[in-house]
Amino acid sequence: MPLVKILVLGGSVFLSKAVATDALERGHEVTCATRGTSGPVPDGATFVAWDRTQEVPGELAGASYDAVVDVARIPSWVRKGVAAFPSAHWVFVSTVNAYADDSVPDGTPGTLELREPRHEDADLGTDPEAYGPMKVACEQLVRQGAASWTVIRPGLIVGPGDPTGRFTYWPVRLADGGEALAGGRPGDRMQVIDVRDLAAWIVTCAEQRTGGDLDGVGEVMPLSRMLAETAAGVGSDATFTWVPQEFLAEQGVEPWMGPEALPLWLPRPECDGLGTHDPAPSYAAGLVLRPVADTARDTLAWVRATPDAPVSGMSRDREAAVLAAWHSLRE
Numbered sequence: 127m128p129l130v131k132i133l134v135l136g137g138s139v140f141l142s143k144a145v146a147t148d149a150l151e152r153g154h155e156v157t158c159a160t161r162g163t164s165g166p167v168p169d170g171a172t173f174v175a176w177d178r179t180q181e182v183p184g185e186l187a188g189a190s191y192d193a194v195v196d197v198a199r200i201p202s203w204v205r206k207g208v209a210a211f212p213s214a215h216w217v218f219v220s221t222v223n224a225y226a227d228d229s230v231p232d233g234t235p236g237t238l239e240l241r242e243p244r245h246e247d248a249d250l251g252t253d254p255e256a257y258g259p260m261k262v263a264c265e266q267l268v269r270q271g272a273a274s275w276t277v278i279r280p281g282l283i284v285g286p287g288d289p290t291g292r293f294t295y296w297p298v299r300l301a302d303g304g305e306a307l308a309g310g311r312p313g314d315r316m317q318v319i320d321v322r323d324l325a326a327w328i329v330t331c332a333e334q335r336t337g338g339d340l341d342g343v344g345e346v347m348p349l350s351r352m353l354a355e356t357a358a359g360v361g362s363d364a365t366f367t368w369v370p371q372e373f374l375a376e377q378g379v380e381p382w383m384g385p386e387a388l389p390l391w392l393p394r395p396e397c398d399g400l401g402t403h404d405p406a407p408s409y410a411a412g413l414v415l416r417p418v419a420d421t422a423r424d425t426l427a428w429v430r431a432t433p434d435a436p437v438s439g440m441s442r443d444r445e446a447a448v449l450a451a452w453h454s455l456r457e
């Protein structure tokens with residue numbers, strides 16, 4: 127593969143950092159543009175300071191790149207970027223939240239409807255619902271302005287460095303062993319993608335100028351298998367007690383993420399589509415996945431080596447209280 131000049135818009139956090147790291151490992155010439163507030167970019171990358179609320183700095187505007195990888199959520203940021211680098215191949219990282227209906231299982235980019243775009247910038251701190259619609263608008267800007275493009279819509283991205291702590295809850299919890307609270311039904315389906323696998327595929331798409339819209343998603347599997355593989359990855363002998371969603375809701379347990387949440391548990395059937403995107407088109411476009419057990423093992427190692435690693439989800443005391451309430455109901 128010929129070497130590529132890649133501009134990563136980001137590069138200091140989780141996915142965009144993994145993209146820059148992977149591209150450097152393949153010998154590509156990598157420039158990362160950020161404000162410089164979230165941390166350093168990987169060794170070997172050229173750093174350019176750019177706050178994307180401001181104009182493109184001269185150092186970037188005068189350069190040309192074969193490929194641009196962008197993780198932005200804000201339309202005006204993408205508009206400026208595409209206008210500055212129209213001849214590059216753009217790999218735009220969108221989200222499965224771009225899809226209009228979270229309840230439709232086994233969808234692909236070819237079968238699922240998108241949300242209506244929101245072209246104006248919104249503050250996601252006060253208006254989190256604008257996330258999907260703004261990503262749809264960003265996708266459109268890339269399609270309209272770039273010479274060629276890949277739009278990748280990831281589902282839940284997991285692994286070492288995850289700033290959200292959602293999947294991370296499980297390797298940490300299961301490493302402690304004992305009786306673990308599991309939400310919903312064992313056969314409820316879910317998928318995750320390791321950040322390193324997604325990053326590697328993004329670099330492949332940049333190298334090959336892969337065209338079109340694709341989902342950045344992992345293998346769809348029963349949650350019972352995902353948790354069993356996670357347990358195996360961290361060498362756990364934990365047992366699982368499956369508690370129906372109605373009981374969890376009565377107990378005030380939140381789905382997905384947050385201090386009271388049980389991560390990976392999603393309300394059904396309204397979220398049946400969120401973790402069940404058909405990965406077949408992405409495999410055909412070169413996506414290669416590692417086993418969930420490997421992701422779990424490496425995530426736990428990262429947490430153990432990183433004192434401030436974010437871990438979402440309920441405390442052990444809270445888990446014990448919910449389990450006790452469930453068992454007392456059945457006595």
Ligand SMILES: NC(=O)c1ccc[n+]([C@@H]2O[C@H](COP(=O)([O-])OP(=O)(O)OC[C@H]3O[C@@H](n4cnc5c(N)ncnc54)[C@H](OP(=O)(O)O)[C@@H]3O)[C@@H](O)[C@H]2O)c1
Nearest residue numbers: 136137138140141142160161162163164177178197221283
């Ligand atoms: N996590 C998930 O499960 C999930 C699921 C679906 C899709 N996604 C998508 O995956 C991507 C994740 O990207 P990521 O992990 O790299 O994190 P990110 O939070 O999207 O991006 C962080 C990068 O953006 C830079 N940045 C932030 N504000 C900036 C500004 N004003 N100007 C210039 N640069 C700025 C940061 O550096 P500085 O702060 O130093 O500027 C950092 O390098 C996003 O596109 C997200 O929407 C995530």
